[in-house]
Amino acid sequence: MKRGLLHFLDVRLEPVLPDRRLFLRSDEETRFLRLRPTTQLFGIFSICLLVAWAIISTAILLMDSIGSGNFRAQAQRDQRTYETQLNAMAAERDSRAAAALAAQERFNAALQQVSVMQSQLLASEDRLRELEKGIDVIQTTLRTTVQERDEARSLATELQASLAGDPSAMRPAAARAAEAEATLEKLTAALEMTASERDLVIADSAEAVAQADEIIMEMRLLDEQNDRIFRQLEQAMEISVSPLDRMFENAGMDTDRMIDQVRRGYDGQGGPLEPIDLSSMGPLETTTNFERANRLISEMAALNIYRIAAESAPFANxxxxxxxxxxxxxxxxxxTTGGRRMxxxxxxxxxxxxxxxxxxxxxxxxxxxxxxxxxxxxxxxxxxxxxxxxxxxxxxxxxxxxxxxxxxxxxxxxxxxxxxxxxxxxxxxxxxxxxxxxxxxxxxxxx
CATH class of the missing domain: 2.70.70.10 (Glucose Permease (Domain IIA))
Structure with missing residues (x-):
């Protein structure tokens, strides 16, 4: 069956691929190999397959080489872009750190000014209280002096009436009149001195009131300046703390537990970040400023805790x-093994x-x-x-x-x-x- 099929194919292919003989001659004999049409067709088919395989393999290698070159170029571009972003982020970080430092310096200067003005205001209030006590003492002295003067005048009137009604009592009455006149002169001198002291106290009071008005005006200007400083500090704190909050949240860390742990490790007290003691005797504006200052101090303490936590967690590269x-x-x-693993x-x-x-x-x-x-x-x-x-x-x-x-x-x-x-x-x-x-x-x- 196979030979009949091969003979049939040889007959059909004979016009295209005629039967050929390959002679092999040696010293003793000559041999030949018969190349049938089917044998020639198989050889041609094999050669075509080999050439096609070579072409496809060369194309695959060229495409792989071109793809690898594009991948490396893309990786280099991505690396340059990444480095540029890192440099920009580093510059932004430095600028924010400088702004936070400058804001903290302005806050410290504002606290010093508030402390100085509060001391001046307390001193002015003490002086006013002393002047009020002095005026009360002078008024008491004046009332006593006026009462003694009225008594002396009454006594002088009685003496004059006695002298006019009883001539026998003239001598003792004259002595009593002289004594009353001397007492009256002393009282008059005391009244003049008291009046002078009163005028001096009134002048000092007016001067103290004027100084108090100036201090109040300065305090109002200082309150406006402090309000601007506080707003800048509050904005700076919000800008500084918000990225840290997002950083810890993006890292999947529990910020409350982290803050508690840091506070337990750094639980010492005292220093510039401790809350300011506030007296209930101060005005409402001062109380508000101190509340804002204490709130900022608390936020700065939290920022310091965030800084400690950031240095203790692996956020750096x-x-x-x-x-x-x-x-x-x-x-x-x-x-190394080719298997799938974690x-x-x-x-x-x-x-x-x-x-x-x-x-x-x-x-x-x-x-x-x-x-x-x-x-x-x-x-x-x-x-x-x-x-x-x-x-x-x-x-x-x-x-x-x-x-x-x-x-x-x-x-x-x-x-x-x-x-x-x-x-x-x-x-x-x-x-x-x-x-x-x-x-x-x-x-x-x-x-």
Missing amino acids: PLKASYRLSSKFGYRRDP HNGIDMAGPYGTDIFTPADGVVTFAGWDNGYGNYVKVQHEFGIETRYAHMSGIRVKKGQRVSRGDQIGDMGSTGRSTGTHLHYEVRVNNNPVNPMNYIEAAYNVF
């Missing part, structure tokens, strides 16, 4: 140099030996070799947060060492189970892995 995010957090294809951190690829820094204050709990991670460091921070750094070429810290934010802890490398130079960076909260980019991206608009 462990790399200050340029890098490429080569692997994200989550499930991925394992680069990736508990992020991979940040960069040049060999790139400096690695700790993003927050903490204590080194492990610094050494791990079979999978290679050169490996773990740092324990506040709020149950732990950061891990793997595949480093060198370690710059030791176990038990306390590190601050920005301290170098190692160099980028490719030790352990690694396919190339990169940093494997993990963040764990209560030993549960979380996405490190939540902290890094949350601080983009703050730090």
Whole structure:
């Protein structure tokens, strides 16, 4: 059956592919190979398949090369855009920090002015009270003097009547009249002195009232100035605290629990951020200003707590140099085994030996070799947060060492189970892995 089919094909293909013979000659004999039309057709078909495979393979390689070049160019453009955004964010952060510092300086100057003016006002009130007491004493003295003068006049009138009615009593009456006249002269002198003192007290009172009016006017001007300063400070505090609130919320941190924990660790009292004691004797405007000042002081204390918490949580980037995010957090294809597995951190690829820094204050709990991670460091921070750094070429810290934010802890490398130079960076909260980019991206608009 097969031979009949092949013979049929040979007959059909004979006009197109005639039967050929390939002679092989040696010293002793001559042989030939018969190339039937079907054999020639199979050879031509095989050659065409080989040429087509070569063309398709070359096209695939060229397309892959072109795609890789476009990907690298896009990655470089993205990197330049990212660096530009980082520089702009850093400049905005510096400007906001400078504005907050200037606002705090203006607030301190305003508090000093308020304290000086309050002291002047209290001194003026004390002086007014003293003048009022002096006037009361003078009025009492005047009433006593007038009463004594009236009694002396009555006595003189009685003496004159006695002298006019009884001549025998002239001598003792004359002595009594002389005594009454001397008493009257003393009383007149005392009245003149009292009147002079009264005029002086009245003049001093008028001067004190004028000074009090000037002080009240100055206090009103100062209240207006303080109101402008308070508004600027309140705006500055709102601008400073709102990004921090959003930063902690975006990182998934419980701000109330965090603030309580920081306050328990920093519970000392005293200093410029303590609330101002307020007397109930002061005017309403002063009370309002002090309430606003105490509210600002409370917000500054909260801002200070946020600053401490931000330095204790890993909001900074462990790399200050340029890098490429080569692997994200989550499930991925394992680069060595090819299987699907959970990736508990992020991979940040960069040049060999790139400096690695700790993003927050903490204590080194492990610094050494791990079979999978290679050169490996773990740092324990506040709020149950732990950061891990793997595949480093060198370690710059030791176990038990306390590190601050920005301290170098190692160099980028490719030790352990690694396919190339990169940093494997993990963040764990209560030993549960979380996405490190939540902290890094949350601080983009703050730090």
